[in-house]
Amino acid sequence: MDYNFDLITINDKAEWNRLMGQCRKADLQQTWEYGESVNKCIEWEPVRQVIITKDQPIAMTQTLVKEIPVIGWVARMQHGPMFIEKNGQSFTQDAVNAIEFLRSHWVDGKHMILHLTPCLVPSDLPKNWAEEAEFKLSDEPLWRSIRIDLSQDSKVIHKKMKRDWKKSLRKIEKYGLRTEVCHSGQDFDFFLEKYKQATIEKGISWPSSELVQELWNEAKSVMSVVFVVKDGKRIAAMILINYASTSHCLVSWSDPQAAKFRAYNFLNWQLILHFQEQKCRWLDLGGIDPENLPGITSFKRGMGGDEYHLAGNFVATPPGYSDGLDVTDYRRGLGHVLPGLELPGHEAVGEEEVRLKVEAIVTEFIKETQSSDVLETSNISDLSLIDGGLIDSLSLISVVRILQETFDIEIEVQDMTSDNFNNVPAMAELVKHKINL
Template sequence: MTPPFNPFRIDWNDCTFSQWDALLARCKRPTLLQSWQYGLALAKTEGWKADFGIIRFENKPVGLVQVQTRRWLPFLTTCRIYRGPLWIYDEIPGEMLKLVLRMIRDRYHLLRGRPLVFHPEMIDGEAARKRLAETGFHRREEGYESVWLDLAPEPDALRAGLDRKWRNKLHQAERNGLTVEVDTAAVHFDWLMELYLQDKMARNYRGPSPAFLRVLHNLSAESTPPVLLRAVHQGRPVAGVLLVRHGAAATYQVGWNGEEGRGLRAHHLLLWQSALWLKARGHTGFDLGGINETTPGIARFKIGMGGQPFRLVGGYV
């Protein structure tokens, strides 16, 4: 039987870094995990190889998808997609999206020796779950949750969008004599990584390793290096954050806040100054990092910046 006509195709591993980066910059909601540098950093630190796919509609690029692969046996390669595909346009109609999902399903399948773990960049909802089910995917995990801050409004409007309590704490921070240092050359990278690792071990939470973040920083240094902002009080650093940039957006990757910094509301000042710094350099979106029900205080803090909470559709096989 003749297969149905499909105007889409995916060109695999037929692009350069500059081509991929240019397409990522055109995506409305670019994600860190689909960036070229992220894929190479995983290859260098964890042994995952990246397949880069450009999605075309009648020869015109409309999206992209990066797949991480690791060969275990000659006939078995584990594959995973996190937070992709991404789209250059606001929305792909549902029936057209299903054509792309079927192409991914057909390429990465246990029967082909390439089982796939798929965490698509699709907002959770009945329609999204149905499309995935209809294209052969089976849901196994709850979806990633985060907060997206739109940086398009002017600074006064962004400030007006802050939660009242959040804005009051920002006022306190601005009166507390804090200085914010901005570092894109990794001058204070080791300082933050040491404190981040201590905090990570003490509170037993998951997060990227300092080694991975160092490689990611080095790979991004010539294009859009990560930026570290540090709050200093009376000559002493009291808090810090690391932001990783990708396309027109950035992700809040690492944060540390000491006891003195918490008392001075340093993290409120750092996140606010981060948003202003990103906006001034043309970034239009700020992913404030994951939230979940086990850390409600962190979720309230991030939502208080005036961003939009979102939940993705989940993990599929």
């Protein structure tokens, strides 16, 4: 089919960024810096191209390319192509034609396996387009996230928040928290060391500390480290990266006592206010996963933003390709750089690790809320926490928040009983049940 398209390679970072600013929706994984960072981490070469018709750009995509042993050459468009805004003109057919053109270029022309996730929502494409364009659905997890529209007045944003979120923001006023917005290498190093520990303790696979480091090396001029400070101590932080008109929440860290002071509520609200002042249009909360991370997902949904998911993950193979060859094998071990691809997932948390983590959480909580001699005279696992008055109904909520955040679980109201929270072994059993151990 003759699409009357030309494909132009872009080798200038400033030009790439200028075009991204004209897209209907831009995405972190299509940024110049992300492509360079992936290349340094896992040696996938970024190829940046713009589709032109009648001397006008209609779409752009950063394609990651690599030759995989046995499988052959693979091209990946992570959340691409992105589409240039066109006022008053038909969009849907242009989008389909552009995707078909890319398939023709990479699959038919270069004989590569093409994985493609258009930077579009489902309503942007007609039904059955993929089958007609000779794409199949891929089994990769679908990207979902939430964006806050910063063009709204902060009072409007606050009004859209769920009741629990509003209540938390009112309570935070008495804690005396403050934020520090930092850009220095020393502050980044402080954060990264904390984050490295968290990736081990919580089994975090994406983004890895290696990827975060490379992104900082490539994009430090558009990245911020925002800390929450309580009584002179840093208790939580987030790294954000700016592109197009979006500020993207990349990765976060928190001290065990952060939940007690609702540090993440405070941090996210301050981010809204800060990036409004910086004239950003969107604050992207950095992804949600209702199935595997229900606690984090519920927290982010409480902010009342616009939830979205992309149109889907698709794969196309060249003529004569063997259907018996498993093209997913090459994805094993890539989850630290390309989200959702690691096969299998990170190593499961073991029963002993759960017990030790719960013990550490309760120990730290008691140190913060009770006299230190409590732990000097008793074994933490032997203490009756509720019956002994060490945890009351209010402090129980703080403990629950910490457990949910640490293990990425959701604890229901009916779970918050004396039987489940009176001692460390009971808490550990509840957590193990929630993560299916």
